[in-house]
Amino acid sequence: MFEIDKLRVDPAEPFDISKHDPGDTGLAPGDKEETERTSAELELKIDELQELLYAGHQHKLLIVLQGMDTSGKDGTIRHVLRGVSLQGVRVISFKRPTEVELDHDFLWRVHSQTPAAGEIVVFNRSHYEDVLVVRVHELVPKEQWKQRYEQINAFEKMLTENGVTILKFFLHISSDEQRKRLQDRLDDPTKRWKFQHGDIEERKLWGDYMKAYEHAIEKTSTDWAPWYVVPANRKWYRNWVVASAIVRTLEKLKMEYPQPDLSKEVIE
Ligand code: AMP
Ligand code: MG
Numbered sequence: 001m002f003e004i005d006k007l008r009v010d011p012a013e014p015f016d017i018s019k020h021d022p023g024d025t026g027l028a029p030g031d032k033e034e035t036e037r038t039s040a041e042l043e044l045k046i047d048e049l050q051e052l053l054y055a056g057h058q059h060k061l062l063i064v065l066q067g068m069d070t071s072g073k074d075g076t077i078r079h080v081l082r083g084v085s086l087q088g089v090r091v092i093s094f095k096r097p098t099e100v101e102l103d104h105d106f107l108w109r110v111h112s113q114t115p116a117a118g119e120i121v122v123f124n125r126s127h128y129e130d131v132l133v134v135r136v137h138e139l140v141p142k143e144q145w146k147q148r149y150e151q152i153n154a155f156e157k158m159l160t161e162n163g164v165t166i167l168k169f170f171l172h173i174s175s176d177e178q179r180k181r182l183q184d185r186l187d188d189p190t191k192r193w194k195f196q197h198g199d200i201e202e203r204k205l206w207g208d209y210m211k212a213y214e215h216a217i218e219k220t221s222t223d224w225a226p227w228y229v230v231p232a233n234r235k236w237y238r239n240w241v242v243a244s245a246i247v248r249t250l251e252k253l254k255m256e257y258p259q260p261d262l263s264k265e266v267i268e
Contacts, residue, residue, distance in 0.1 A: 014030035042243035060115035067171030070181035149219035166225035
């Protein structure tokens with residue numbers, strides 16, 4: 001078993017979020033510096049594997065990033081995918097749905113953004129908001145959001161049966177860490193633009209969000225689309241975990257460059 005697999009949420013087990021320490025760094029290959037060196041190597045590996053994926057035009061990779069405000073969704077993308085070719089990779093950020101989107105089912109806007117052959121797509125927030133913020137604020141009646149866990153599992157199963165490999169990461173920070181990071185956003189002129197007044201209101205609902213995450217992860221960590229719970233208080237550890245899981249997953253696809261028969265081609 002690969003070390004990183006220990007952070008996968010076992011579909012057969014109940015999931016207790018309080019047993020997962022956001023400050024943990026237990027699986028790191030070394031101290032901060034050493035881990036950062038390993039991550040840089042993993043990131044190069046991701047670039048190579050992405051090129052293979054693109055060349056092969058067969059597999060599709062969907063990476064879902066979820067986490068509370070300031071948990072590091074943007075930073076993870078910036079680090080882990082820093083070297084990939086812009087061809088063949090898309091990042092999609094899901095914001096509050098528009099009127100038109102709200103007039104459709106909740107997966108409508110999501111489905112059209114899923115990866116095509118040879119593509120890697122990263123969801124910065126995702127259809128999981130429809131069982132997180134929507135549940136916490138009761139934006140739709142309970143009878144409706146309760147049905148969504150099964151609908152999500154069926155949707156993700158359909159995607160995997162159509163060539164999509166799905167990796168889902170919950171970037172798990174502590175409430176204390178969020179306080180520090182929000183304060184940082186207020187204090188730093190280069191980060192202040194990210195601060196939204198609503199962030200403080202949402203923070204008051206921390207407990208409700210943790211329950212919603214716990215429930216969502218328990219119900220939707222499946223054999224075909226597993227959740228990884230990423231201890232994310234330390235950015236260097238978070239980046240290493242996500243990079244490792246991506247490399248491990250892409251390597252399992254055993255991709256090779258296509259070798260078309262060009263034996264009759266002559267270059268004059
Ligand atoms: P940010 O990620 O900071 O740019 O904020 C995006 C906001 O959009 C967050 O507050 C999300 O909770 C919100 N959002 C994303 N998807 C949904 C959804 N399906 N329903 C309601 N709010 C959403
Ligand atoms: Mg925000």
